[in-house]
Amino acid sequence: xxxxxxxxxxxxxxxxxxxxxxxxxxxxxxxxxxxxxxxxxxxxxxxxxxxxxxxxxxxxxxxxxxxxxxxxxxxxxxxxxxxxxxxxxxxxxxxxxxxxxxxxxxxxxxxxxxxxxxxxxxxxxxxxxxxxxxxxxxxxxxxxxxxxxxxxxxxxxxxxxxxxxxxxxxxxxxxxxxxxxxxxxxxxxxxxxxxxxxxxxxxxxxxxxxxxxxxxxxxxxxxxxxxxxxxxxxxxxxxxxxxxxxxxxxxxxxxxxxxxxxxxxxxxxxxxxxxxxxxxxxxxxxxxxxxxxxxxxxxxxxxxxxxxxxxxxxxxxxxxxx
Ligand code: ADP
Ligand code: MG
Numbered sequence: 001x002x003x004x005x006x007x008x009x010x011x012x013x014x015x016x017x018x019x020x021x022x023x024x025x026x027x028x029x030x031x032x033x034x035x036x037x038x039x040x041x042x043x044x045x046x047x048x049x050x051x052x053x054x055x056x057x058x059x060x061x062x063x064x065x066x067x068x069x070x071x072x073x074x075x076x077x078x079x080x081x082x083x084x085x086x087x088x089x090x091x092x093x094x095x096x097x098x099x100x101x102x103x104x105x106x107x108x109x110x111x112x113x114x115x116x117x118x119x120x121x122x123x124x125x126x127x128x129x130x131x132x133x134x135x136x137x138x139x140x141x142x143x144x145x146x147x148x149x150x151x152x153x154x155x156x157x158x159x160x161x162x163x164x165x166x167x168x169x170x171x172x173x174x175x176x177x178x179x180x181x182x183x184x185x186x187x188x189x190x191x192x193x194x195x196x197x198x199x200x201x202x203x204x205x206x207x208x209x210x211x212x213x214x215x216x217x218x219x220x221x222x223x224x225x226x227x228x229x230x231x232x233x234x235x236x237x238x239x240x241x242x243x244x245x246x247x248x249x250x251x252x253x254x255x256x257x258x259x260x261x262x263x264x265x266x267x268x269x270x271x272x273x274x275x276x277x278x279x280x281x282x283x284x285x286x287x288x289x290x291x292x293x294x295x296x297x298x299x300x301x302x303x304x305x306x307x308x309x310x311x312x313x314x315x316x317x318x319x320x321x322x
Contacts, residue, residue, distance in 0.1 A: 002120035006097045006145065013094050015152055016043025017161035019138055022091035024169050027051035028176065028247075029085050030134065033192060037166060037180045042158040044141060052133040055107040061115045062125060067093045085248055096120055098148065100140040108132030119144045163187060164239075167203050168249040171242050171276050174199045196276060200227055204240070204274055208233060212274060213320055217312030222305050223280040224312060230320060231263060234271040241275045245286055250297050255279075258306035262313025277309065 013019060020037060027035045030053025038048040056064055068089040095101060097120040106112030112130030116123040118140070142149040152158060159182060170178045170190045177192025190199045201209035211233035216225035241256055242249060259275055260267065267273070287298040299305060 002097055006094075006120070012090050013098060015161060016047060016141060016158050017165045019043065019047050019095055019099075019141070020049070020162050021165045021169070022095065023047070023049040023136060023138075024166070024178075025085035026091065027053055027134065028169070028173060030054040032133065032176060034177045035179075037178070039159075039162060039180070039182050041183070042155040043138075043162060044152070044155070044158070046137060046139045047141075048135070048137040050133065050135045052131075055130075055132055055134055056103075056105045056113070057107055058111070058113045058127065061103065061105065061113045062122065065092045065096050065115075065117055065122075093120070095138060098142050098145050099138050100143070101136065101138050103134065103136045104128055104130050105134040105136075106130035106132055168242050168244075170199050170203065171196070172244040172247045172249050172278075196278075197227060200274075200276060208274055213316060215312055215316040217308055217315075219304065219308050221281060221285060221301055222308055224277060224305075224309060225280075226275060226277040228259070228275040228277070228313060228316070229273040231266040231268075231271075231273075231317065234267065234273050236270060236272070238272040241272060241277070243277045243279065245279045245281065245297060245299070246283060247278075248288065248297075249295075251295050252297070252299070252302075254302055254306055255309060258309040259313055262310040263317060264314060266317060279305065281305075 012022065016039070020039070020043065024035055024037065027049060030051060032051035032053035034052045036050040038050070040046050096117040100118040101116070103115045104112060105115075108131065111127045113125065114128035114130075115125050162182075163180070166178065166180045166188060170188060174190070174196045175192060175194040176190075178188065178190045179186070180188040188202060190202050197209055197212070197214075200212065208229065209227075212227040212229045214225075214227055216223075218224065238256060238260070241259060243252055243255055244250065255277075259277060260272060263273065285300045
């Protein structure tokens with residue numbers, strides 16, 4: 001079973017940033033209002049996530065580390081209307097199969113649990129005092145999979161990857177206060193008051209945030225909203241475009257293209273906006289079960305959605321020039 005978990009880990013856990021993503025998504029799924037991410041040495045030393053979410057009941061803790069154990073999906077039908085970020089039940093067993101994990105958790109109603117697992121082998125499981133929420137620490141990443149360890153890029157690159165993930169998670173969840181510390185240095189802190197523009201300012205700087213305009217649009221199937229930069233405040237890379245579907249950050253070339261098309265000739269060649277685009281749709285219109293890390297999704301009526309995005313942006317930018 002540990003071997004199967006390690007194989008799954010190969011798909012879900014590529015690098016420290018994947019661990020941060022999976023753990024923060026778990027915290028978000030647990031309805032946390034505050035999530036603190038504390039990383040040292042680009043995650044190679046340790047990754048710790050503290051949340052104030054629902055916590056896990058003592059009996060459920062060992063189960064959470066079993067493959068395909070998820071509390072989020074009860075039936076086949078649920079798979080077609082996934083609202084939570086997780087649902088495959090793969091993250092915790094995958095992480096635990098290639099690292100050392102200590103989890104302290106409590107639902108707040110009864111005694112909490114301290115659980116330790118290393119390379120898929122349970123080291124200890126005992127009652128512990130804990131406030132409501134979950135505090136998980138991952139160390140010794142890839143200690144038993146040296147090939148994975150060798151594949152990692154420079155510490156700077158790994159840190160950039162983590163920062164990138166944290167930024168998108170924060171942009172997708174402005175109502176959650178997220179902090180990110182690296183080697184005792186604060187990289188990000190969001191207020192968690194639901195104000196997306198303040199999250200944008202925390203990530204891209206206040207002056208960039210000021211050069212962005214709010215937009216929204218809808219048709220029979222989709223509601224879109226967000227902020228996008230004026231044509232004069234653009235970047236030379238499209239990586240400052242973030243697209244979220246129902247609060248899940250996704251990558252989608254067609255939708256990115258549609259957003260850029262909305263600018264028409266107002267965008268100089270090789271220039272791209274800073275944008276945060278939130279799409280709300282009925283979960284039945286999106287299949288998130290395409291990619292193990294769930295970055296890519298399949299959207300029904302994608303062309304129609306692209307049209308809506310392009311039109312909304314075009315009208316909003318035109319308005320600004322009046
Ligand atoms: P998934 O997120 O796909 O359900 P995971 O392996 O990531 O699978 O997590 C397994 C289970 O552990 C979750 O379904 C959830 O019940 C529980 N869990 C994990 N992290 C947390 C957390 N931070 N707070 C509350 N419950 C958690
Ligand atoms: Mg998960």
